[in-house]
Amino acid sequence: MKKRLTYLALSVLLLVTSCTDDIDDNINLEATTSEKFYGLFQAEMTNQTQTFAFDSESGLVTFVSDNGVYLTIDGSCLRKNGQPVTGQVNLEFIEIFDRSTMLLTNKLTMGLDNGQKKLLISGGEFYINATQDNVNLTLTCEMSLAVPTALTEGTAPEMAPFIGTVDANGNILWELSPMIESWNGTLNPNSNEQSYNALLNNFGWFNYDFFMDDNLPMTEITANVPVGYGHGNSIILLATSNIPNSLGSIGGVYPIGLDCHLIFLSEQDGKFLYSIKENQTLVNNHVVNFPLSEMQLVTAAEMRTIIDALD
Template sequence: MKNLKKSILLMLAAIGFASCSSDDNGNSYTYVPTSQSFRALFDNALESRTQTATFDAETTLNYVSDNGVLLTIYGNCLRKNGNPVTGNVELEYVEIFDRASMLVTNKPTMGVENGETKLLTSGGEFYINVTQDGVQLTLDCGMMLSAPTSLTGGTDNAMLPFAGTIDQDGDLIWEQTVTVEFWIGQGQGLGSDLYNVFFSSFGWFNYDRFVNYSGPRTEISTLVPQGYGNGNSAVFMTTNDFPNSLGTTYGEFPVGMEVNFVFVTEENGLFRYAIKPVQALVPNHQVTFSLSETTLGTEAQLIAAINAL
């Protein structure tokens, strides 16, 4: 909350020197997005990454994803309003492995540890849900998810299971969960280099670990143009050392960590964005964006820009 209040104050302070109507070169910007139009970009990107399948609730589903992840939902395990489910049901499944996809879907890797928000690096973000005729189902036993570690650069033995929660602003936050069975190694006949989890609730799940740096940490203050920062834009952060990680500027971060800052907003159904090249974080780090630095582009163009970092 302290970080959020600090950022809001600086956004207000930015009104004095940054205008949404023109930039330093005289270019005019008359379009100011709404929070709804901005969020729609994220929603569209997430929808395009949602895989679906229909299966019989009384039989075991072994679903192999586009990237070779195996999801098993066991037969006769689903419940509707507490009762066993019969007939066909609908699966929704999302998998995200790279920071560009994390950014365009607004699914950063920020986790809570001892009340502090810190950066995570991911072995894969997943959304799993099953419904029948639009009614949310639950699990009476469990399901299993096995993801090849090669999808995120190889086995990291420090990985742990995290559950994700969407807050009232539509943002995702991760917390380590101990209510699942998690192991690294063999699973479901796919080989030995797998992150495996057996769990019993639908929603967001992540194989993760906190980014560990010794030494002091700092908060980050962001200054954005007038008219922005009230739910119609966001500032993300990528790191050179962790390509499967995407941060926000809310939290505490290691002094000296090399990062890129990315400002994103919406304009007429496209992304307007700016990337601040690599910077080493300093105490009380501050980053400023103006509209003259931004580029208007498609989702694919923004992804290419992030992948080039």
């Protein structure tokens, strides 16, 4: 599905910017570069990364994340350039459950369904990788992941396993992976909590998800943005009302009548440049306008607070 993004060539918007309280008079209003914009997300990815070290010859090893997720790996199944691994191994682990973290890391919940990008509701997004001497390792047997369902408002029986593919900028797209074994709502023997459980045979990005109910007619969204902002240096996000564990983009299709918030996001002087159109109800061929005069600059921490406050 080709992203529909149009541009506002309205010089009036640029002229009134210097007299608004939202943008400081001294800020350079030239549109940012792709490198600076996506650099904001990479900084937050680093902040979200948990690291563990373990001896590959210790056999079955279980790690518990900051949020109580259990990851179990058999060290004897690790391979480096096709050969069994000995000695210390470094593990990287990222867990994402809420839309503010999804925004700050650019790890949206957009899934591919019959060739169309549609919104997913997540039971947790995860990045898992093991390295030795900066060489990525592989697995010859499965590792297990147990995620408490309480982290995303309780067990949803329709949750299914998805694998994420990341492009050069860090944009992610999820696809259903029927090859992965998973169980929903079973008790985790380590914690006696209801959990989403899966057996994974590859490192990388994994997500528990299900598609938002799309029995209604669907529509695309067109965003009018100021000159200079478009593909590569900004994104338009969609936060669904009352669903905190989901975040989409206007590159997909959505149910007509959906209540949501639409968010313009870019970069300026190392901060997020943003504007939010709250309480939108989608209509057929929905159009949203983001004049530069309405935009504000915030830090990552301030952006998180703003997104968390959305209903």
